Amino acid sequence: MKSRWSKLSISNRLIFSLVSLVAIISGIFALSIYVSVHVVENTLITREMNLYLRTSLAKERPLIDNVSGVDYGQSELEVYTSANVPPSLGQFPYGLSELERSDRDYYVYKKQRSAEVYYLVMDQGNFEDVESLFYYIIYALYLGCVLLSWMIARWLSASIIRPISKLDKAVSEKMRGQDSSIVLHEGNANDEVGRLARSFDSLITQYDESLAREQLFNADVSHELKTPLMVIATSVEMLEEVGGLSAYQEAKLRTIRDACAEVDDLSSTFLLLLKHNYDDGTEPIETDLETVIDQLDYKWRPLVETKELKFSLENHCSITQKVPEGTTMIVLNNLLKNALNYTLQGEVRIDFYNDYWVVSDSGVGISEIDQGQLYHAFRQANNSGRSEGFGLGLSIARRVCDLYGWRLDYQSNTLGGTSFTVSLSEGNFPGNDSA
Incomplete structure (x- = not known):
């Protein structure tokens, strides 16, 4: 099963890759800024509070111990000792912590000096406002980088894919025969795409000559x-x-x-x-299936009997069908020959229906390895141990069916062997639906 990534076009892969790369790098950069700001902020606040505490104790200046506190720069500072510390502060660890109280955020710095434990509480409202604004700016810049990378990726993708898309369109038109005069490498630079176009020109020329x-x-x-x-x-x-x-x-x-x-x-x-399709404008003549059955029986029964196999030809439809007799014999002869080559015991049979024929056998079947190359010329099954013929029978049968608009399918039988079905209803010579 194909992954979702493999189903995306090359253009979308380029866009996704570039945007993802920018998003990851920008995200790491933004996260590092956030962590750095947080670490620097805590370090500076800790240093300032420690300096205030050390300076006050060194000068034997009384510490503020009321809720109103002291104006410390742009923030209000409250100082408590172990004697008057509120219960909500007593559980904090030593060092710098944060406290949320009355919908406001505070820094709590706990420090022991001599036998006394001091608690310094600072309102960080002003810091939070500036910090939040800074983080919003970082977030906006991050989104802007991602959006800008998406726009640049679309432009780069279009620039890179444009010559490839142009080459793909030209190759498709040339292979469909819409314009055989197209020279693929014209208009392409001497880069990878240009060299690929020249290779296509050379390959198509060799193909046409062959x-x-x-x-x-x-x-x-x-x-x-x-x-x-x-x-x-x-x-x-x-x-x-x-x-x-x-x-x-x-x-x-x-x-x-x-x-x-x-x-x-x-x-x-x-x-x-040698033609691409068959259409001579004439109505196909009706073929007597009994004549076809007699010819097949006369030709193949002696060979089948020498191999001690059972041979059945069953007609389940009307006596005549609007199909070319010669073409019918070519397709069925090739399918019968293939069935006999790979059947050592059991039965080979043909069943004729109104709009399809079935050639089935009880042979070795078709391995998964051979199924992908079943109709290729000069290919023979690897599981048969036989080397008769040149591996052209199924290829000819398939090409004849394609020529007349018929459909050739195969399936493995439940009890072993293979069945080939020639469907006529989808082709230029539909079967006679009358019973």
């Missing part, structure tokens, strides 16, 4: 296959017209004819895969 080579290769191969396939198909037709063939020979000719048709459909599909 894609162009792949398209040319697929087009050339698919085109060149047409001629030998036509020769083979014509030869098969001529042999069938001659007649007098045994049942075994006719079965072999049928196998050759079906293989030619399959390769021809596969070649046509590869040509279609």
